[in-house]
Amino acid sequence: RSFTERTMSSATLHAIGPLDGRYRGRLDDVASHFSEYAYIKHRVEVEIEYFIALISMSPPLKELAMVKPEKGLLEKLRKVYTEFKDEDAMWVKQTEFKGGAVGGPPLATNHDVKAVEYFLKHRFTEIAKEAGYENLLKVKEFIHFGLTSQDINNTCYPLMINRFVRNVYMPKITQILTLLDTFARRWAEIPMLARTHGQPASPTRMGKEIMVYVARIKSQMELLDQVPHCAKFGGATGNLNAHKVAFPDRDWPAFANALVASLGLQRYQCTTQIEHYDNMAALFDGCRRIDTILIDLCRDIWTYISQGLFKQKTKAGEIGSSAMPHKVNPIDFENAEGNLGVASAMFEYFSGKLPISRLQRDLTDSTVTRNIGIPFGHAIVAFDSLLKGLNKLKIDEKAIAADLNSHWEVTAEAIQTLLRREQVDGAYEILKEETRGETVTSDSIASFINKLEGHATIKLGASVIEELRQISPSSYTGYFDAGEEVEVWAKRKISEVNLPAVAESVKKQRAIVEEP
Numbered sequence: 001r002s003f004t005e006r007t008m009s010s011a012t013l014h015a016i017g018p019l020d021g022r023y024r025g026r027l028d029d030v031a032s033h034f035s036e037y038a039y040i041k042h043r044v045e046v047e048i049e050y051f052i053a054l055i056s057m058s059p060p061l062k063e064l065a066m067v068k069p070e071k072g073l074l075e076k077l078r079k080v081y082t083e084f085k086d087e088d089a090m091w092v093k094q095t096e097f098k099g100g101a102v103g104g105p106p107l108a109t110n111h112d113v114k115a116v117e118y119f120l121k122h123r124f125t126e127i128a129k130e131a132g133y134e135n136l137l138k139v140k141e142f143i144h145f146g147l148t149s150q151d152i153n154n155t156c157y158p159l160m161i162n163r164f165v166r167n168v169y170m171p172k173i174t175q176i177l178t179l180l181d182t183f184a185r186r187w188a189e190i191p192m193l194a195r196t197h198g199q200p201a202s203p204t205r206m207g208k209e210i211m212v213y214v215a216r217i218k219s220q221m222e223l224l225d226q227v228p229h230c231a232k233f234g235g236a237t238g239n240l241n242a243h244k245v246a247f248p249d250r251d252w253p254a255f256a257n258a259l260v261a262s263l264g265l266q267r268y269q270c271t272t273q274i275e276h277y278d279n280m281a282a283l284f285d286g287c288r289r290i291d292t293i294l295i296d297l298c299r300d301i302w303t304y305i306s307q308g309l310f311k312q313k314t315k316a317g318e319i320g321s322s323a324m325p326h327k328v329n330p331i332d333f334e335n336a337e338g339n340l341g342v343a344s345a346m347f348e349y350f351s352g353k354l355p356i357s358r359l360q361r362d363l364t365d366s367t368v369t370r371n372i373g374i375p376f377g378h379a380i381v382a383f384d385s386l387l388k389g390l391n392k393l394k395i396d397e398k399a400i401a402a403d404l405n406s407h408w409e410v411t412a413e414a415i416q417t418l419l420r421r422e423q424v425d426g427a428y429e430i431l432k433e434e435t436r437g438e439t440v441t442s443d444s445i446a447s448f449i450n451k452l453e454g455h456a457t458i459k460l461g462a463s464v465i466e467e468l469r470q471i472s473p474s475s476y477t478g479y480f481d482a483g484e485e486v487e488v489w490a491k492r493k494i495s496e497v498n499l500p501a502v503a504e505s506v507k508k509q510r511a512i513v514e515e516p
Contacts, residue, residue: 019377026384027377033164034373037089042156043116044088045081046263047144051120052077053259054142061247064142066135073133080123092119113149120144146235146242150361154232154275157369158265161283162229164376166498170221171505172383173290174486177217178509179390180297181486184211188482190397191474192309193404200407202414203473206309206400208480209300216293222493224286231265232275237360264497273361277354284351284375291344291379294386298337301389305330309403311394332389339382346375404473409440414471415448424458442472 015021019030032038054061056069067073091101096115099107103122109115120143128137144152188207193200233256234240243252253269260267268275304310312328350372354365412431419427434440434448449468452460460468484492490502 017374019374019381023377023381026381029168030164030373030377030380033160033168034376036093037086038160039156039370040089040092040112040116041081041084042160043113043152044084044120046152046155046159047116047120048077048081049263050147050259051143053255053262054145055139057250057255061250064139067139073136076127076133080120088119091122092116095119111149113144113152116152117144146240146246148236148273150274151233151235153366153369155260155263155265157372158229158231158275158280159263161280161372162264165224165229165283166501168380169287169376170224170498171501172380173217173221174490174502174505175387175509176294176383176390177214177221178486178506179387180210180217181214182510183390183393184208184214185482185485187395188480190395190400191404191477192400193407193410193473200410202410203404203477205477205480206395207482211480211482213293213297214486217290218489218493220286220290220293224283224290225493225495225498227283227286228266228279229264229283230268230275230279231260231263232268232271233260234268234271237273238271272357272359274357274365276357277365281351281355284347287375287379288344288347288351291340291347291382294382295337295340295344298333298340298386298389301393302330302333302337305333307403308399309396311396312389313392313394330389332385332392336382336386336389339378339385343375343378343382346371346378350375401474405442407440408442408445408473409435409438410473411445411471411476412440414476415445415468418464418467418471419458422460422464424460445471 012021012024015024019027024031052069052074055064055067057064091104092112092115094101095104095109095118096112097108097110099105099109101122103125104118109118121140124136124140124143127133128135184207186207187210188205190206191203192206192209194204194209195201232238235242240252240256243250243255257267301310305312312330314328350368353368357365412435416427416431419430424430438444446469449465452458452468453465486506487503490499490506494502
């Protein structure tokens with residue numbers, strides 16, 4: 001059962017970290033890809049698919065010719081991982097740490113991949129008891145044949161990450177992207193005061209400022225979409241030594257390439273005992289850049305809320321402060337920012353550490369890769385919090401207009417630009433003297449223009465004076481083109497393999513978006 005079907009348990013109450021405690025109910029999708037159970041299940045899948053590839057070779061290996069890759073056998077073999085149960089994972093863990101599992105070795109292996117190998121030999125023994133499959137018992141030594149643990153592990157992790165990114169991460173980011181795109185178009189004509197260095201600056205539009213984040217996220221999704229998911233599958237030191245010495249007449253590199261490709265991955269052609277993690281590091285860097293963009297978004301929305309430009313929908317029963325009953329705090333954006341920071345820090349560490357390994361391999365990558373699910377978990381918690389916060393926003397157009405109209409000094413740029421066009425000497429300096437550090441209002445700007453109209457030395461035509469009078473904070477917003485919608489962009493830029501999940505996410509978000 002999923003966690004969300006269960007009540008809070010003592011295990012979650014005593015969890016060391018929030019992902020397995022406070023946030024566990026939100027993370028079934030993450031757990032199904034990165035938990036210890038998921039890791040074991042993926043190892044079993046890779047081992048089974050490797051064995052199937054061996055018995056499917058043409059012409060067959062003489063030692064395996066007695067086992068035909070018939071449909072019934074292949075279905076039975078694949079059910080070992082498609083119907084993998086908690087009890088199966090517990091069998092593997094007992095074999096690793098204690099020993100004595102039914103049909104397994106009496107003593108602990110203290111080796112996780114060897115425990116998986118023993119599990120498969122046990123299952124093959126059970127299948128071989130059925131009529132027609134007796135020969136399976138005779139070839140079980142070809143389980144994990146010629147491989148090192150990292151052939152399995154370094155195929156599992158990119159497989160797990162690839163499936164997670166495709167089925168969970170990219171769709172979740174797409175939800176945020178689609179919601180922001182919707183807001184950007186809805187608020188496209190709402191002028192607002194910009195602030196640079198925290199000070200009033202040339203006006204912009206709320207829709208355009210949201211669209212900035214849409215454009216940034218799109219760019220990073222395109223890069224993330226193009227990162228190859230690569231596996232290492234080459235034996236003890238990357239040269240397929242054992243395969244060559246056992247069957248030198250076979251093209252083992254081609255075999256390994258085909259096997260890895262069948263799993264939806266690309267195979268590194270030249271490695272040590274482990275993959276060099278360069279492409280995985282690129283993916284982590286891409287995820288970190290997305291985290292950074294969303295942190296920036298959270299802080300901007302937080303600031304707009306603090307300025308009163310956005311209000312937040314309230315929910316019955318929720319409490320904003322234990323001491324101040326009136327508070328409606330922007331907690332969703334704060335929660336998202338915090339979790340994005342944790343995820344970003346871990347992604348940065350992974351991308352810097354994993355590509356480094358002494359000589360042909362040290363073990364430091366093993367304990368690090370076991371934590372890969374953690375930054376993804378924090379990222380998903382953050383994405384959900386951000387979506388929740390965005391869906392609670394209510395734009396206050398009156399407050400935005402009041403904020404803008406209280407800062408007529410921002411028209412100074414427009415006025416001095418027109419004066420410079422008319423070749424008025426010292427136009428910038430004239431406006432600087434008139435506006436810098438002063439309280440500027442619509443009346444004071446109108447008075448300044450009136451002075452220009454009758455100025456003794458500055459000669460401006462009536463049409464120019466009228467142009468100046470038409471300038472206001474709300475009209476001086478420049479260009480903004482919302483561009484193509486997310487659906488169109490996705491079809492043009494996202495790869496065929498990732499497009500279906502992305503397109504479905506867009507459709508889902510379009511259906512649930514609420515009118516602020």
